[in-house]
Structures are given as C-alpha cells and as structure tokens.
Amino acid sequence: MKRIFTILLSALLGSALSAQAASLEVVATTPDLGSIAMSIGGDKVHVTSLARGTEDPHFVDAKPSFARILNKADVLIEGGAELEIGWLPPLVDNARNRKIARGGEGRVDASEGVALLDIPAGKVDRSQGDVHAGGNPHYLLDPDNGKIVAKHLAAHFSKVDPANAAVYSKNLGVFEMALDAKAKEWSGLLQAHQGAKVVTYHKSFEYFAHHFGFVVVGQIESKPGIEPSPTYINSLIPKMKEASVKLVIVEPNRSKKTSEYVATSIGVPVVYLPILVGGNDEATDYIKLIDSNVRSVAKALK
Amino acid sequence: MLSVLCGQAYAQSNPANNPPSVEQLQKQLQQMQEEFRKQQELQRQQIQSLEQQLQQLKQSQTTITQEQQAIKQQTTAAPTNNADKTGDPIMDKPWRITDPIRVSKGAAFMDIGLVGTLAAGGSTANDLDDLQIGGHDPNQRGFTLQGLEANFSGAVDTYFRGNANVLFAIDGEGETFVELEEAWLESIALPGNFQIRAGQYLTEFGRINTQHPHSWSFVDAPLVSARFLGSDGLRNPGARLSWLAPTPWYTELFLGLQNSQGSTATGFRSDGGHSHGGEGAEGIPFSFRHADNNRGIKGFDDLLITPRLATSFNLTDNQTLLLGVSGAFGPNANGGGGENTRTEIFGADLTWKWRPENHSGGFPFVQFQTEAMMRKYGTGSFDWDEDADGLLADEDGDGNPDAGQLFDPATGLPAILAAEKLTDYGLYSQLSYGFRKGWVAGLRFDYVTGDVASYQTMGLLEPDGTGGFNGVFDKYRATRYRISPNLTWYPTEFSKIRLQYNYDDRTDFGIDHSVWLQFQFVLGAHAAHKF
Numbered sequence: 001m002k003r004i005f006t007i008l009l010s011a012l013l014g015s016a017l018s019a020q021a022a023s024l025e026v027v028a029t030t031p032d033l034g035s036i037a038m039s040i041g042g043d044k045v046h047v048t049s050l051a052r053g054t055e056d057p058h059f060v061d062a063k064p065s066f067a068r069i070l071n072k073a074d075v076l077i078e079g080g081a082e083l084e085i086g087w088l089p090p091l092v093d094n095a096r097n098r099k100i101a102r103g104g105e106g107r108v109d110a111s112e113g114v115a116l117l118d119i120p121a122g123k124v125d126r127s128q129g130d131v132h133a134g135g136n137p138h139y140l141l142d143p144d145n146g147k148i149v150a151k152h153l154a155a156h157f158s159k160v161d162p163a164n165a166a167v168y169s170k171n172l173g174v175f176e177m178a179l180d181a182k183a184k185e186w187s188g189l190l191q192a193h194q195g196a197k198v199v200t201y202h203k204s205f206e207y208f209a210h211h212f213g214f215v216v217v218g219q220i221e222s223k224p225g226i227e228p229s230p231t232y233i234n235s236l237i238p239k240m241k242e243a244s245v246k247l248v249i250v251e252p253n254r255s256k257k258t259s260e261y262v263a264t265s266i267g268v269p270v271v272y273l274p275i276l277v278g279g280n281d282e283a284t285d286y287i288k289l290i291d292s293n294v295r296s297v298a299k300a301l302k
Numbered sequence: 303m304l305s306v307l308c309g310q311a312y313a314q315s316n317p318a319n320n321p322p323s324v325e326q327l328q329k330q331l332q333q334m335q336e337e338f339r340k341q342q343e344l345q346r347q348q349i350q351s352l353e354q355q356l357q358q359l360k361q362s363q364t365t366i367t368q369e370q371q372a373i374k375q376q377t378t379a380a381p382t383n384n385a386d387k388t389g390d391p392i393m394d395k396p397w398r399i400t401d402p403i404r405v406s407k408g409a410a411f412m413d414i415g416l417v418g419t420l421a422a423g424g425s426t427a428n429d430l431d432d433l434q435i436g437g438h439d440p441n442q443r444g445f446t447l448q449g450l451e452a453n454f455s456g457a458v459d460t461y462f463r464g465n466a467n468v469l470f471a472i473d474g475e476g477e478t479f480v481e482l483e484e485a486w487l488e489s490i491a492l493p494g495n496f497q498i499r500a501g502q503y504l505t506e507f508g509r510i511n512t513q514h515p516h517s518w519s520f521v522d523a524p525l526v527s528a529r530f531l532g533s534d535g536l537r538n539p540g541a542r543l544s545w546l547a548p549t550p551w552y553t554e555l556f557l558g559l560q561n562s563q564g565s566t567a568t569g570f571r572s573d574g575g576h577s578h579g580g581e582g583a584e585g586i587p588f589s590f591r592h593a594d595n596n597r598g599i600k601g602f603d604d605l606l607i608t609p610r611l612a613t614s615f616n617l618t619d620n621q622t623l624l625l626g627v628s629g630a631f632g633p634n635a636n637g638g639g640g641e642n643t644r645t646e647i648f649g650a651d652l653t654w655k656w657r658p659e660n661h662s663g664g665f666p667f668v669q670f671q672t673e674a675m676m677r678k679y680g681t682g683s684f685d686w687d688e689d690a691d692g693l694l695a696d697e698d699g700d701g702n703p704d705a706g707q708l709f710d711p712a713t714g715l716p717a718i719l720a721a722e723k724l725t726d727y728g729l730y731s732q733l734s735y736g737f738r739k740g741w742v743a744g745l746r747f748d749y750v751t752g753d754v755a756s757y758q759t760m761g762l763l764e765p766d767g768t769g770g771f772n773g774v775f776d777k778y779r780a781t782r783y784r785i786s787p788n789l790t791w792y793p794t795e796f797s798k799i800r801l802q803y804n805y806d807d808r809t810d811f812g813i814d815h816s817v818w819l820q821f822q823f824v825l826g827a828h829a830a831h832k833f
Contacts, residue, residue, distance in 0.1 A: 052619065052659050054659040055659055056661055056663055059664035061655065061664075061833065062830070063552075064612070065616055068552045087830055089830045095546075096489075096491050096546060097491060098490070102457070126794075129794075130795075151356075155356035166344060166345045169351075227740070252660060253660040
C-alpha cells in the first residue's frame with residue numbers, strides 16, 4: 001500500500017515538475033515566429049502558433065478557441081506591421097489578459113528593430129491597393145531579420161522570466177551559430193545568381209530577394225491584394241521578357257494556373273516558396289524554411 | 303520510469319551508509335554558495351547585455367524612422383508647421399488614408415470608420431414596408447440609403463475601452479434620421495476572466511443581433527430576428543457581465559441586464575415600436591390589445607434579463623463549430639389592466655465554418671449559420687368596450703365603427719379577451735460559399751409562424767372602418783416564409799456589390815418577388831473580422 005502511494009506520489013510530482021519546467025506560456029501569431037520562440041525558449045517555454053504555415057497570415061479565421069489560448073498566455077508575439085490587423089485585435093480584447101494587452105509586459109511586436117522595406121513615401125491611399133502603411137510585413141524571409149527577432153525574443157523572455165535568462169542567452173547563441181553556419185552554405189548556393197531578376201506574385205519575397213541579391217522587377221498582382229486581369233497579365237509578359245526575368249516566385253496558395261501561364265509565356269521556371277514555417281513538408285522550422293527556399297531557388301536557376 | 307523514480311525516493315529516504323563529516327559538509331556548502339554567486343553574477347550580466355541589445359535595437363529603429371521622416375520632410379514641398387508637433391512620433395507622422403484616423407489630445411487615440419450601404423431594386427409587393435421588416439432593409443422601389451454607419455473606438459485608459467456606433471439613414475419620406483446604435487465601455491482585464499460592458503449595446507442574443515448590418519451576408523434582416531427582436535435588433539441601455547470559462551475549449555457565459563422599455567425593446571415594454579421599418583413599426587400591441595404598460599422601473603422584475611451561453615470546438619484544423627443558447631426575459635407592454643404580463647424569448651444558434659489550410663485571402667470557405675427562436679408573449683385580458691357603453695368606438699364619427707377593434711358577431715357587443723400566452727416560432731438558415739477569391743454565393747431560408755390562439759378561434763370580427771367586416775388576422779404572427787439566393791463580389795475587403803432575389807410567401811398576401819442590388823464602402827478604420 002505504502003509502495004503504491006509512493007509510486008503515485010512520485011508520478012504526480014514528476015508530472016508537476018515537467019509542467020513546471022516550461023515556465024512561460026508563449027503564443028505566436030505565425031509558426032515562423034513560433035519556431036524562433038521555440039529555439040530561444042527551449043524547454044523553458046511552451047509555444048502555440050495561431051496561424052498555420054500553409055494559410056494566408058493576413059486572413060486567419062478568428063476562431064473562438066484562440067481567445068482561450070490568449071487568455072492563458074504569458075507572452076504574445078505578433079509579426080506587427082499590420083500583418084494580423086484583420087483578425088488579432090478582437091481576440092486579444094476578448095482574452096481579458098492584461099499581460100498581452102497592448103503595452104503589456106508580455107506583448108512582443110517582432111517587427112521592432114527590423115528595418116522594414118516598402119514603407120510608402122508620399123501620398124498614399126487605398127486606390128493603390130492594400131498598401132501597408134507600416135511597411136512590408138514579410139521580413140522574416142531575410143535570415144538577418146530572423147536573427148534580430150531571435151535577439152529580441154531572448155531579451156524579452158529574460159525580462160519576463162529572469163530566472164532562466166542564462167538559458168535564453170545560451171539558446172540564442174546556439175541559434176545564431178546554426179544560422180551563421182547555414183548562411184555560408186546559402187550564399188555559396190546562390191553566389192552565381194547575384195543580380196538575377198525575378199517576378200513575384202505578391203510582395204512577399206522582397207526581403208528574401210534583398211538578402212540574397214535578387215532584383216524583384218514586378219508582381220503578377222496588378223496592385224497589392226488585387227488579382228490581375230487577363231489584360232494586365234498580357235501587358236506584363238512582354239515587359240518581363242524585355243527585362244530578362246529569370247524566375248517567377250509564388251506562394252503555394254496562389255493561383256497555379258496564372259503563375260504557370262506567366263512563367264511559361266516568359267519562358268522561365270516557377271518556384272512555389274512557402275512564406276511561413278510549415279508551408280511545405282521541408283519547412284519544419286525557421287532555418288529549414290529558409291534552407292528549403294534557398295535550395296528551391298538554386299535548383300530552379302541551375 | 304516509475305520504478306526509477308520510486309528507487310530515487312527510496313534512496314533519499316535512507317541515510318547514506320557513510321555519513322560525511324561536518325567539515326566536509328561545510329566545504330560543500332561553501333562551494334555551492336560560491337557557485338550560486340557566480341551563476342547569479344553571470345545571469346545578471348547576461349540580462350544587462352540583452353537589455354542593452356534590446357535598447358540598441360529600439361534606438362536603431364527610432365533612428366531609421368527619424369531618417370525616413372527627415373527624407374520625407376525634405377521631399378515634401380509643403381512647409382511643416384512646428385507648432386503642430388506634439389513630440390509624439392506617432393502623432394507627428396504625417397497622416398495617410400491607410401492609417402486609422404486618429405484624434406488625439408494628450409495620449410488619447412480613437413479609430414474612426416465609416417461604412418456606407420446603398421441598395422437599389424424593386425418588388426412585386428405594394429406594401430414594401432411590411433414585406434421588408436428589418437429597420438435598414440431596402441424598403442422602397444428605386445434607391446434606398448440603408449445607412450451610413452460611423453464607428454468610433456479605442457482604449458479609454460488602462461481599465462476600459464470604448465465604442466460608439468452612430469447610424470445615419472434616410473427614410474422613405476426622404477427625412478434623414480440618426481440612431482445611436484451603440485455606446486458602451488468595456489473592462490480590459492478584470493480578474494477571474496470576467497468582463498463588464500455597460501452602456502447602450504446590442505443584446506447578446508444569438509448571432510445576427512450583435513452584428514451590425516454591414517457585416518451580414520444578406521441584404522436584409524432575417525424575418526425571425528426582425529419579428530421577435532425588433533426591426534433594428536434588440537438593444538437598450540444596460541450592463542452585461544461575461545465570463546470566459548477556464549475550459550480547454552472556448553466557453554463564454556453572458557448575463558445582461560437592460561431596460562425593458564423604449565422603442566428598441568420590441569416584444570417587451572416597447573410603447574409602439576420603432577419609428578421606421580415595417581412589421582415591427584406598429585407590431586405592438588400584439589393581437590388586438592392596447593399597450594399602455596408604461597409603469598417605469600420599480601424593481602428587478604421590470605428589467606430585461608438576457609443570459610447566453612456560447613461554446614466552440616475545432617472539429618478539425620479546417621472546421622470550426624460555434625453553438626449558443628440565448629434567452630431574453632422581461633415584462634411586456636400588454637398588461638394594461640395592471641397584470642404583470644411577461645415575454646420570454648428562447649434562442650439556439652449554430653455556426654459552422656470550413657476554411658482549407660491553403661486559403662488565399664480567406665477564400666475558399668463555406669459557412670453555415672442557423673438560428674431558431676421561440677417567443678412566449680403573455681397578453682393581458684382586455685375589454686374592447688373601453689367606455690362601457692356597450693358599443694364599438696367611432697371616433698371619426700362617420701357612423702361606422704373604427705378599424706382595429708374586435709366584436710362578437712353573435713351578440714353584437716365589443717369583444718372581451720381573456721389573458722393568454724401566445725407562442726411564436728421562427729428560424730433562418732443560411733449557407734455562404736466563397737467559391738473563388740472575392741466571390742461568395744449565398745442561400746438563406748426564413749420561416750416564421752405562430753400557434754393559433756383563443757382570440758383567433760372565437761369567431762370575432764374586425765370592422766374595416768367603412769361599414770364592412772374582416773375576420774381576425776394578425777399579420778404580425780402569421781405564417782410566412784422566404785427564400786433568398788444571392789451573389790456577392792468583394793472587389794477588395796473595403797467594398798462589396800451584392801445581388802439578391804427574395805421569394806416571399808405570406809399568409810393572406812400571397813407570393814411576392816423582389817430583387818435588390820446592394821453597394822457598400824468602407825472608409826477609414828476597418829474593424830477586424832470576428833468569427
């Protein structure tokens with residue numbers, strides 16, 4: 001009897017201890033932010049990502065279950081730059097959690113400290129399409145920005161959970177080293193294609209192109225968020241040919257028919273690159289996402 | 303695993319075979335203390351370093367924005383007025399139309415949005431006011447400005463956020479009118495997962511009642527909500543407490559207390575209905591009885607009580623189900639003879655949504671939404687011989703008794719109605735299919751009906767005011783159904799164009815066909831999409 005009691009007690013203690021091991025409940029709006037949070041937090045954090053890697057992060061369904069997830073969160077990491085403006089605010093309102101309310105100690109805007117591209121200058125209005133006044137929010141496809149976000153998260157985790165600061169700092173070092181090692185490999189793979197001209201479907205790959213030295217000469221979309229008309233596409237194709245575009249880059253959830261029509265008409269390959277972790281089978285974490293994208297591009301340009 | 307743990311526990315509970323000396327223990331303790339101090343120092347340094355990095359990052363960003371601003375200012379021909387500078391980088395940034403309109407004094411901000419909705423179309427029905435019973439339904443042949451809705455919202459302070467919806471519309475006579483749809487404040491973070499909302503608000507009853515018309519999937523209000531909850535929805539000043547249950551799935555409990563009188567408390571102590579719209583307009587008094595129960599608020603019983611329970615499950619990663627049950631209980635305006643007559647409305651709702659994992663811009667999707675309601679309306683007893691002269695009233699003095707009163711043809715005397723409970727039912731079901739980016743096809747089915755009541759089976763007659771007589775027919779409780787297919791195109795998320803056909807079948811009125819084309823535009827802040 002006593003023995004059984006001891007077994008039960010140690011089992012209970014064991015589970016209590018393992019539950020205690022993750023001291024921070026972290027919610028990331030997208031799985032790429034979630035992946036970096038896992039790398040930095042290790043076993044000291046429990047990470048939940050709201051959006052799935054395959055979906056359009058601008059139009060995530062505001063499932064009621066998210067309110068409950070946010071209700072329990074110690075930290076909420078958002079991409080910022082209006083990425084989640086269409087679905088996150090009412091969920092946070094209903095979460096009734098002071099920690100993750102705007103300005104709360106657990107609220108992290110991952111775009112802080114990142115030099116955002118495409119910040120519109122001059123007069124801007126909605127006739128120009130869905131222009132993000134704060135800049136282009138797809139900054140994580142530049143691994144240098146991944147590093148900035150990782151540093152930011154390590155600093156933030158240490159602030160809300162000082163007891164594990166050493167762990168976060170150590171994990172940051174490991175993450176940076178892994179990224180640096182890969183960065184050499186990546187520049188080796190893409191060295192030969194510096195300055196290659198590409199056309200993308202949406203302005204999702206500006207940072208990727210910026211980092212790896214590609215020149216984005218245009219989009220298949222006529223304006224941000226506006227699907228192209230056949231007339232527009234037919235006017236685009238000769239321009240792309242003239243500019244000697246080498247590659248068409250498209251997110252996996254865009255119209256394959258339109259993308260392939262454009263690519264075939266220009267006579268160049270098309271690659272489907274996920275923009276989030278989990279966007280394809282290979283992109284299981286942040287470094288693998290960039291790795292998968294780099295390899296796809298290198299293979300297509302060979 | 304368990305036996306290992308157990309073994310450890312056993313080992314710890316037994317003193318070691320060779321007890322260490324005091325010196326050994328002291329030395330060990332000193333070593334550990336030294337180790338601990340070192341660790342602490344290391345961590346402190348690490349935190350400082352990380353904090354510095356964070357600070358640098360933030361500074362570098364501020365520098366970038368400042369540089370950008372400087373460049374922008376250089377390139378802008380218009381001189382900048384330094385007197386307008388607030389020192390706040392957000393406020394000093396030049397405003398662009400994609401920014402929420404922000405009105406600031408000190409640290410207070412407000413988002414402002416405008417939604418304009420316009421409809422055009424026609425119908426075979428000549429009584430469009432009775433056909434289109436929603437307060438903002440298109441209700442005349444030709445053009446209807448369904449509404450221009452202004453929304454103001456923002457954080458009030460660290461404790462509350464505020465919201466106001468003011469609606470401007472033009473009625474059938476061309477008169478512009480203004481409605482204060484909502485004006486409330488809500489707690490940001492109360493302990494215990496509670497939230498309080500107070501002010502004028504749309505009662506938390508089902509799905510459609512809390513949504514503003516611009517977010518509906520159809521041109522007009524469902525029949526059941528317009529008939530039972532009012533042409534403009536059930537809304538009144540009051541307070542609502544909600545609790546987010548600590549269950550693994552989403553469960554929220556609401557309890558609302560609102561005034562039960564006023565024109566937007568249809569079905570309760572509304573004294574003559576809302577000033578525009580159809581059925582609801584003079585939908586009270588119900589069933590040929592006067593409504594004059596304006597007794598003010600004397601006790602808890604005189605308030606409108608509205609509980610709701612909502613729960614949601616993710617059936618799969620792509621499918622979400624939301625279920626709810628709602629109630630609205632309060633006194634009604636029918637107990638003219640001093641009786642405490644009450645109305646009870648019960649509702650059940652179900653929303654199911656499918657959206658695949660690889661959607662683009664939210665498309666494709668399928669959404670099914672249905673709400674069923676039952677209303678029990680207690681009427682007071684009533685003697686149509688109000689002046690006790692044994693005759694029907696003839697106020698216009700044309701020698702014919704006035705319309706709208708009842709008499710018993712067997713005796714020729716004004717009718718005496720007993721108190722009774724009238725039961726009505728209704729539901730709507732709607733399916734929306736976003737079949738390609740920006741395009742949504744919809745189909746809605748509406749049905750409302752009422753149980754036959756004793757005042758309808760007594761063989762009473764109603765004078766038509768010109769010497770003729772009609773049987774008792776209560777169009778506000780009569781059976782009616784409607785089928786509405788529609789097609790919506792969203793050029794962007796800020797505009798939409800919708801074409802809808804309504805097939806209406808009303809008891810005693812017959813079949814009508816209507817076609818409506820609706821346009822909508824959003825300016826300024828666009829509220830995020832709720833589930």
